[in-house]
Amino acid sequence: MKHIYMIGIGLIGGSFAIDIKEHNPSAKIYGIDINEAYLDESLALGVIDEKATLEDLEKADLVIVSIPVDVTVKLLPTILDKIGDNTLVVDAGSTKEAICKEVEHHPKRRNFLAAHPIAGTENSGPKAAISGLYKGKTNIICEVEKTTFKLQEKALELFRAIGMRIRYMDPVSHDKHIAYVSHLSHISAFMLGKTVINKEKNERDIFDMAGSGFESTVRLAKSSPAMWTPIFKQNKENLIETLEEYINNLQQFKELMQQDNFSEIFNEMENTNYIKQILNGIK
Known part of the structure; x- marks a missing residue:
């Protein structure tokens, strides 16, 4: 060619x-x-x-x-x-x-x-x-x-x-799966960035205290809104379903915190560590 x-x-x-x-x-x-x-x-x-x-x-x-x-x-x-x-x-x-x-x-x-x-x-x-x-x-x-x-x-x-x-x-399966493994990550990054900006009014504090974990997690929030807004619009139904599940998991985590149930929080995180095996298998 x-x-x-x-x-x-x-x-x-x-x-x-x-x-x-x-x-x-x-x-x-x-x-x-x-x-x-x-x-x-x-x-x-x-x-x-x-x-x-x-x-x-x-x-x-x-x-x-x-x-x-x-x-x-x-x-x-x-x-x-x-x-x-x-x-x-x-x-x-x-x-x-x-x-x-x-x-x-x-x-x-x-x-x-x-x-x-x-x-x-x-x-x-x-x-x-x-x-x-x-x-x-x-x-x-x-x-x-x-x-x-x-x-x-x-x-x-x-x-x-x-x-x-x-x-x-x-195409239908693609859009459903990509909502979880890609599109949700971008929404999470944008909303994490928004949360920090709203709560930390002092930009210097953000700069001084943001470690590598925060930087890597929020990295996707620097992506182009002109590209991602149409993606979210086209995959709206799958993303709403994905967000409902994600929000439910966040709510459950919050409730465990309120209950001082840190043994269950440990179990939740330990079970989720299985994602390392999945991702290592992909590489």
């Missing part, structure tokens, strides 16, 4: 561009973004080789879409309208059901691969793009059977070349 178009040149798209270029130096990376400053910055950093527009997509071998999920839903049919018959379009959205549903009857549905690379940092923009972001990370592929075999094979070859593990899942 020689002509690769990145729609959205932030952390996700930019990191894809860097890794693709490293593994395929002959590839030419084109950038499309509504933020002209991002395009200029990407050019200066060498993340992309040229600016482009949607009208240029007919020349593409591969199009990677890494923009907010609400914009992806609106723009994806237009992208598919403009590509050639042998072009592959891959999205990198954190929700999958709404995106897959939007193009399920599109004449070029076979040219689309729904993907979710589970990788990232709390940073955004072209400067956040880094080499090796995807190494060892899982890429969830949805509805692979709806993508033309020769095109999906090219994508999977690319993903494996940059070090990704592949997992297959249907």
Whole structure:
């Protein structure tokens, strides 16, 4: 794949561009973004080789879409309208059901691969793009059977070349599971940050007393609201169910504290330590 178009040149798209270029130096990376400053910055950093527009997509071998999920839903049919018959379009959205549903009857549905690379940092923009972001990370592929075999094979070859593990899942299951293991973490971080800001009015106290535990826990609260608000909106039903369970666990913990039942608090934490075994098994 020689002509690769990145729609959205932030952390996700930019990191894809860097890794693709490293593994395929002959590839030419084109950038499309509504933020002209991002395009200029990407050019200066060498993340992309040229600016482009949607009208240029007919020349593409591969199009990677890494923009907010609400914009992806609106723009994806237009992208598919403009590509050639042998072009592959891959999205990198954190929700999958709404995106897959939007193009399920599109004449070029076979040219689309729904993907979710589970990788990232709390940073955004072209400067956040880094080499090796995807190494060892899982890429969830949805509805692979709806993508033309020769095109999906090219994508999977690319993903494996940059070090990704592949997992297959249907869009509904993806959105349900990701609500627990990703989206809830971001909500928790945002609300923890809010709680500390509301209670600790002295910013110097926060800076001086915040240890590494707090910093790592609240790190996700630095993520882009422009990206995460549409994710929460698209996965609203799953997230409400997830939040109800989470709030219930917090309430139970509070009640144990009120009852001075610290032996049960110990048991709760000890049982939860099993998460270490699960996560160690993933690595």
